[in-house]
Amino acid sequence: MFLELLDFSSLLLLPLLFFILKLSGNSKTNSNSKLPKSYPIIGSFPALYKNYANRLPWFTELLQDSPTSTITMHHSLGHHFVVTANPAVVQHILKTKFHIYQKGESFRTTLHDLLGGGIFNADGDNWRFQRQLSSHEFNTKSLRKFVEDVVDTELYDRLIPILSKSSCDRTVLDFQDILQRFAFDNICRIGFGYDPEYLLPSLPQAKFAVAFDDAVQISGERFSSMRPVWKIKRALEIGSESHLRRVVSDVREFANTIVKQKKREIDEKKTLVSHDLLSRFLSSGHSDEKFVTDIVISFILAGRDTTSAALTWFFWLISKHPNVESQILKEINEKMETGVGYDEAKEMVYTHAALCESMRLYPPVPTDSKEAVEDDVFPDGTKVKKGMKVTYHVYAMGRMEQIWGKDWAEFRPERWLERDVATEKWRFVAKDSFSYPVFQAGPRICLGKEMAFLQMKRVVGEVLKRFKVVPEKRENGKEPEFLAYLTGKMKGGFPVTVVVRA
Template identity: 35%
Template sequence: MAIILLYPVAIFLSFLFLYHWRWNKTSFITNWPIIGMLPGFLLNASHVHEYLTSLLKFYGGTFEFQGGWLTGIKLLITSDHMNIHHICSKNFPNYGKGRKFREIFDVLGDGIFSSDHDSWKYQRKLLQTLLKDNKFKLFFEEVVKGKVEKGLIPVLDHVSSLGIEVDLQDVFQRFTFDSVCLMVLGYDPNCLSIELPKVAHSNAFDEVEESLLYRHLVPERWWKLQRRLQIGSEKKLLHAWKVFDEFVYECISTKREEQNLVKKEQLKFNLFTAIVMEEQEGEMSSNITQSNKFLRDTTINLLAAGRDTISSGLTWFFWLVATHPSVEAKILEEIKKHLVDNDKWRVSNIDELSKLVYLHGAICETLRLFPPVPFEHKCSAKSDILPSGHYIKPKTRIIYSLYSMGRMESIWGTDCLEFRPERWISEHGGIVHVPSFKFIAFNAGARTCLGKDITFVQMKIIASAILWNYRVQVVEGHPVSPSISVILHMKHGLKVRISKRFV
């Protein structure tokens, strides 16, 4: 306890050190006695992703973060694509999520994002089977197109008719939360309506994400003491966690009752029902889904994947397109050619979306610069040597920065900071393939995101529907910067004005 109480004193002293350090041009970060490099990160916490990028550039793509004996934090941080190829693919068995990840992201339980070894293999195989099923593909298309027509369009028509500002990020979060709840649970919370109602369990998601990043920026003992005392960000996290768990367990209970009362052939398709049926009747039967805890963890992982990543990507996409008129013009030209009949937008089938090559490039370029998940964790099982030459001890915690990778000249060239969809289009008009360990937005190797294809489909449907039917103008003077969260939201939302393109 005495050591924990020294933290505030140490941080205060570190700011005194930093007063002098900030004038020192010989290095970007100083490893102080006792407190290590922690002061530099705390001082730059408000723009941590940009700060981390500057450090990685300075140190050649990889450096060891020393938190000092007082903090107990020791990490290897990298944006070197060859290191990431080695970690995610070449020596994948040596690098799992590890115990520390599961402690930090305890809200995810034992779901696919935090599990390792046999548990991870089982869950991935189960979800892979379901996402490839034609029933899911048809259901997914029905949900997304239905939510566009009955939710998104009415809301945008309403705000455009009133001429009022709207937070487009909030609209997208409502859209994706409704959609993913329908796909996973067969339940529509109707967050996306003209009234834009407050929904406690949706807002709880944001509060959890902010608190989880805080756990990355302070010593482990610090946030664990806060959790024990139920103060600060940990109090906020526990409350949000409780709110969301109540929502999920209530949905599970409802679905259980429905399955007991309704004949199997009459059950409406959703991932929850499909998971239970597949696990009980398929080749993988092991009665795991009899546990509400397993279903709770699976549900929360799927909801997190389907809500925040897509809403974040869409928000940054519309900001980039709205501030690059030439890109918008090319996308509109492509939509008119492939998705428009008599000036009316339509998507009759998903295959049509593959013709939108330039839009695909613009989405890839968005995800390159603003990956929804800005960093990933790994932990070594055995000793190893990375391609960069760094020696890895057993149980070494590794963080690779997806955000920084999109800003590395060594990967993307001297124009890496430019938003240029053309870099994704070949001379013959096709999509340029970039290895996943370079274009890392969907992770790489064995843990590559299972939802990659449906993410592109959903983003293309929403993007084409909005761009063809409306003009989106960012409110003048609106500040745009990444939030301090484990998901790359916009800190202040995206305030825009919407007007109909065709009257």
């Protein structure tokens, strides 16, 4: 991020930043806390910059050290923000005082170039309308159709053959890329009735996919930059903001093509072509192409990046824990003979627990922020002023001893399970959504939660029964790095070799 500041728009800040950074290197934090020192005008920006690349574990350590699991920090120019890993505070933000904590103008402006007025960047009536209409896509009938018609086709006709060929040819695959392609085809087919054919044996290069990755990364980095800096860069069309403008144009061109194609189909048939999400929106009277394009982009972000991120880290974790993989294989063999269908997937209790445990440690959306629209006080006593940003830190919450116990660092699916005395079988015991807000909680809880689990369990069941996924060794034996933008990714991809099970 600091390199991004080294452009024409920020030259005047360099002398001040250099002086403060030099001072901050010798300063000591408060003896009762690890919170960084705050300076006039620029607040704790030097420490925020210094720890930017390591911000997830850094904030986790700060929150673990806080008696309330909540901290208040001064960013710069008088702006304060709150970060919490306290379940009671999360419940307060996401449910009790839901009306106070909204996306807010600052959040919407930061992501507007990419997401526009889509559901993940909307508040009020706009958000309620999109959510109500979207909810029809997630009933039992739609979920069964999604598994049986969309996921199965993508699995058997594309994913499995690609893995089989890789195994036969002994090639190295970037499994993160493969899973993103898989999820992208799925969300486009179920959400828009459109097949982008991104997961073909040739693994075609897609201008949209590259542009989408860049747009998500740069948009996410805006949150950590000084707001005036990225706005000046955007106005002058320089640096990362110049690149963002180009890639967002590519993303919107792709999404708009899907919208126009669907509108033509509806106009030609004078009726609802199908019951996909896009058809519902276009048939609801909201035919404004920009608005519907915003919706398409938001659902691609949700359907492609979150599910693929969760599966990437899941396969990496079970490769390190053969005992967990063995238990999952045992369950797969017990539940299926010909395949893991809709009903079988719902009954995969141990696999479900392992997925939950994986997302506890590597949540697809590692942090989420709201903005207070009026003054408030958290249950732990933290004071919040109108306009302040508040963030609940999902990544840190998965590492809090108060929530998960002293063994929080262990990958242990059994923490989600208990034995049924009568049947002697595992029974899943869910954690409350405010202690485990991986899918958010309250009125904004993720509509696609069950769809995501069904999709992931189908992939796990069909891939693991056929193949062993073996990660390639990384330089110096280091573990992969968890990158956090709007969603979490594995830095450098996930190179693997695929071995057919005997």
